[in-house]
Amino acid sequence: MFRSAALAVALLLTPLAARAEILRQKMVHDGIPRSFRLYVPDTLDRFPGPRPLVLVLHGGGGSAREVRYSTRGRFDELAEAHGFLILYPDAVGRIWDTGGGEISAGLTPRRSDAGFLRAAIAAVTRDYPVDRDRVFATGVSRGGMESYALACGTPGLIRAIAPVAMPMPEASEKACARGAPMGFLLVHGTADPFVPYAGGPINLGRQDRDRVLSADATLAIFAGRNRCEGGTDRRIGHVIHTDRKGCAEPTGFYSVGGGGHGWPGGRKVLPGGRAGPVNTDISAPDEIWAFFSRF
Template sequence: MRTIRATGAALGVLMVMAACDAKPEAAPPSPTPTVAASSASPSPRVPDVPRGGDQTISLDVGGQARTAQAHAPAGFKPGMPLVVAFHYYRSDVDTLRRMTRLDTKADQKGFIVVYPETIISGFNAMDCCGDYDDVGFVKALVAHMIEVWQVDRRRVYATGISNGADMTFRMAVEAPGLFAAIAPVSGGFTGWRATDPAFKPSEPVSVVTFIGGADNADVFNGGLAKWRSRVRCTASAKGVYAKAITWTRTHCADGSDVVDYQIGGMEHRWPGGTDVGLGSPETKINAVDVMWDFFVAHQLK
């Protein structure tokens, strides 16, 4: 179980939460990617109609009712990219949306965001939470978005924070050929699943990640080093993004890229977010802007 990161009076509460969560919260069409089938073929319980705006997507996955919230620009059209966004433990979709302003970015840049909803307030990610088939749910959800919403299967991405960030790493490994890139924020390739040397992506998935220097960075850096080792990445460049913010870029044997932003002084937060939930508006880097530029530069072949 990971080290608890919290300050002040919230520490006592977060220590209790740690029993369930590893991290308490305060870049012509191509062939269909290989996706392992879930225990049952997903089918919409309530038909959703691809269009601009917000709506709920309801699926039956292995006999379990699951839902997600979707946002598309007013000028929706087939062939748009898709970003899957995972909230943190003990949080919800509404908080993530207001904190990150991903919907606003989607309207500006022309992509769709879909926010999976959890059953127990946390995703079954790298070392927690619960035993629900969240991997199967996300596979079914993305398959639905490809089939019904006709998103560009070459440009499917994922992001999330904390437990949600962990979930992006698990999806990158267990849904080969589905995601072109992931952007974990304040999360890592750690936990009991990462202890297995065979647990690594079989298809290239590029990674851009944001790590706070005051957020147990040793744990996260260790996990990222493990990821780089397993996909055989070689350091190629380092630089300074802004005062107290540095970055490292590596290129990997499978053709993927891994870029991490080290944000000195930042705790367990979403850099450049609003002052909601774990948002950190004072940080001199906006995670959504940086990750979108990274996503644009990466797509499946």
Template sequence: MCSIRQVTPFLRMLVATAVLVAAGAAAAAGLNQPGDHRVSLRHGGLEREFLVHVPRTLAPGAAVPLVLALHGGGGDMEHMARDDRYGLITKSDQAGFIAVFPNGFSRLRSGKIATWNAGNCCGAARDRNIDDVGFLRAVIAQVAAQAPVDRSRVFAIGMSNGGMMAYRLACEASDLLRGIMAVAGTDNTQTCSPARPVPVLHIHARNDDRVLFNGGAGAASRDPDLMTDFISVPATVAKWQRLNRTNAAATPILSVPGAICERYAGSAPVQLCVTETGAHSWPGGTKRRGEEPSQAIRANDVMWAFFFGVVSAL
């Protein structure tokens, strides 16, 4: 039996291309089945990848929400999909939504150390002006074409640079999104004119040393690729209050030792949850960045309550 290495370069190219196309088609075709899937697509002249988790609780014929989960700068899709660190696979199975983990732009063939072009941040994706908005539009379209997605309940969430990318999607792809959640990542878009209001949930540690609560460069200034003066949390929240035309005064909705949440009500509410500790991390998770993540709240549970309790009820 002849291996790919034993055929001519031209045939090897044809065989390799056929294998990739077949694998991508097979993965896409299986997106209506519970389990984990790896999918590739070509966008903007680049081969991009994403992971899809279809919940085991998927009921035949049911259309379910889709949650786009965007990793932090320097991370990758596999890291964001690690259930022992972020718990999003478990939450997907519990709540019944399809979780999609796209990979940002990486200069490495492995896809590691990837970033998102979220405007003023971050890294090679920003510097090369990668069309990440277009890529994520294509991801949503491909999953929705192959899986039972409720297109009226598509959400984007992200950690750090991924949260910033979620804000850019809210600015430029509001036609697709029912809401976003940003954890430890403020709105650093260069322009923002959403076609319609987008509900926003923002979660941030008061002692975040990378994306400072009150703005500035933070610890990221030590890395030239990530250097930027991040917009503050208060300025981000005020911006989306203005864009969404929410109530001027916030209503306290949660107060527990180590965390508070308040909401600016309206047809597209803006909610801010602040933890006292945790630094640059995902509350309720296990990924340590300088110190242990806050356990005062769990980002996944707050997300569920906001997206599928508050927003879906509007």
């Protein structure tokens, strides 16, 4: 249920905002207070019919506010230009419980973040003109990990995902390798110091926790699920864009040569260059929206 009556009334009475708004919503899910921010572009009423909804999931240690900063507000600008809504959710304690893996097993309290995200989507869809066939999810690092868990664990809810700096977690492989075709785009840097491009344990400093598949293996799994038959490569500076062909749903990969851990084209959020270089050959939000707009 919503805990902020004023915001709930705003949602119910003015679904088409007179100006761009970033609304902070509060709700209780499974007995735990939760929150998310909803970006409503002031251009929304210029676009006919139901509109896409894009979930943008922050990384571990981040927040809804932080991910808007680290992406330079570019998703908001794209929403104004193309008429879609953005849901920026907050994780409890700034870390997503993806439902599997060592990190989630050690979280207190355990919670269903997938359940919370489903409830948040339902709340927005109830009060705004959301196209249920065009709900998308992207996220960086552990936010990308949560996008796999949400989409593969809730068939039919998410049309496509675009994880950044996060190939497929081993904990999600079984669920993600099967099922109906689903759009997929991966963005990952070859020099990511935390999440290995070639697969293996995630490096969290003093210890390695959870394991991911390689970027290439991740793409291969979704290419198989989506029945792709070929592909083309295009170089953009240090980035190689692979666009698989003949797929039941669009499938692609941006391999960011020399790129570190974060959003290409975004801001550095960790001190001392710990996350590695930020690539500026592409803007991840622009490429991700270009991908989502194919649906």
